[in-house]
Amino acid sequence: MGENKKIILTGDRPTGKLHVGHYVGSLKRRVELQNSGEYDEIYIMIADAQALTDNADNPQKVRDNILEVALDYLSVGIDPAKSNILIQSYVSELTELSFYYMNLVTVSRLQRNPTVKAEIQMRNFETSIPVGFFTYPISQAADITAFEATAVPAGEDQMPMVEQTKEIVHKFNSVYGETLVDPQILLPSNKVCLRLPGIDGKAKMSKSLGNCIYLSEPEAEVKKKIMSMFTDPDHIRIEDPGKLEGNMVFTYLDAFCRQEHFAEYLPEYANLDELKEHYKRGGLGDVKVKKFLNNVVQEELRPIRAKRAEYEKNMDEVYEILKKGSEAAKEKAAVTLSKVKAAMKINYFDGQGIRL
Numbered sequence: 536m537g538e539n540k541k542i543i544l545t546g547d548r549p550t551g552k553l554h555v556g557h558y559v560g561s562l563k564r565r566v567e568l569q570n571s572g573e574y575d576e577i578y579i580m581i582a583d584a585q586a587l588t589d590n591a592d593n594p595q596k597v598r599d600n601i602l603e604v605a606l607d608y609l610s611v612g613i614d615p616a617k618s619n620i621l622i623q624s625y626v627s628e629l630t631e632l633s634f635y636y637m638n639l640v641t642v643s644r645l646q647r648n649p650t651v652k653a654e655i656q657m658r659n660f661e662t663s664i665p666v667g668f669f670t671y672p673i674s675q676a677a678d679i680t681a682f683e684a685t686a687v688p689a690g691e692d693q694m695p696m697v698e699q700t701k702e703i704v705h706k707f708n709s710v711y712g713e714t715l716v717d718p719q720i721l722l723p724s725n726k727v728c729l730r731l732p733g734i735d736g737k738a739k740m741s742k743s744l745g746n747c748i749y750l751s752e753p754e755a756e757v758k759k760k761i762m763s764m765f766t767d768p769d770h771i772r773i774e775d776p777g778k779l780e781g782n783m784v785f786t787y788l789d790a791f792c793r794q795e796h797f798a799e800y801l802p803e804y805a806n807l808d809e810l811k812e813h814y815k816r817g818g819l820g821d822v823k824v825k826k827f828l829n830n831v832v833q834e835e836l837r838p839i840r841a842k843r844a845e846y847e848k849n850m851d852e853v854y855e856i857l858k859k860g861s862e863a864a865k866e867k868a869a870v871t872l873s874k875v876k877a878a879m880k881i882n883y884f885d886g887q888g889i890r891l
Contacts, residue, residue, distance in 0.1 A: 542576045542683055545561065548585055550590060552600070554750060556740040557750075561690070566612040569613065580621050581601050583601055605857055609853065621864035622861050626864050628681060629681055632676075633676075636707070640699075640703060671696075672695075673699075676703040680704060681868040683715075688721040691722060704718070731787070734746050752836075754837075779815065788807060
């Protein structure tokens with residue numbers, strides 16, 4: 536077993552540039568965890584093989600986005616000296632582990648997985664689900680166990696996936712003996728950041744809806760998006776009382792705003808509660824609140840943009856970081872795979888010759 540090491544595995548599918556929803560939902564927390572010094576090993580995976588399960592006809596899109604995602608990781612502060620950034624398809628051991636785990640899961644159990652159900656509906660796959668997509672929870676179990684992850688930072692929507700991994704781990708260990716490490720999900724501490732909605736008030740930021748603010752967007756573009764944000768449709772005149780529920784400007788302030796932002800950008804209010812109170816009773820215009828939000832978000836994104844620009848000047852370095860991270864991940868996964876094969880008694884030529 537993993538000598539009681541504390542190990543993190545997390546990642547993203549490279550289907551587009553990462554946006555502020557990813558940032559408040561997971562990226563910021565990853566950087567905190569990385570810098571906490573609590574973890575012995577950290578693996579952050581660019582899940583290109585997983586992205587191909589529903590983009591099989593568009594491999595160039597996936598390929599192009601690998602570097603975009605890597606740049607987003609590095610720009611927010613993922614440090615290659617502390618974290619291995621890896622490309623999933625490079626670690627072929629993951630495929631082999633998935634193949635063995637498939638024997639431990641029934642079709643009906645996969646069909647009951649709420650995350651899979653929701654994703655199938657979202658992609659209109661009801662009539663023809665690609666098998667690779669359907670078995671995603673099994674490949675995710677391979678990802679998590681290959682690196683002997685003890686912690687998987689993820690949102691509540693991923694809980695069924697981690698549960699399924701735990702089931703596979705328990706089943707494997709009960710059939711073949713204690714081999715795999717049992718992972719725990721690490722939920723975000725900040726509830727508002729669980730799922731940041733799109734700027735149009737739709738449930739989720741998505742590239743296809745065009746309602747995202749990307750981490751790599753220029754300042755002027757971000758401002759334009761913030762100034763066009765969905766607020767309270769009944770708040771027509773400044774003196775009208777305003778609603779906070781479903782008002783994206785306040786949802787984003789909840790996610791981004793800190794006490795010190797008021798002293799700097801809006802000194803007539805002591806804190807966010809005061810601003811909300813004024814908005815609710817009337818007399819505070821949307822434009823003023825949007826301008827404040829723009830200042831807050833731009834302050835957060837400025838150093839990210841600058842760091843990205845530095846890395847963009849040296850793409851060879853980014854390439855090397857990915858290569859090194861993928862190689863380290865492959866080594867780690869190979870150790871787990873050999874333990875798995877030994878437990879399953881399929882390690883025929885390991886040292887001793889075949890003892891059937």
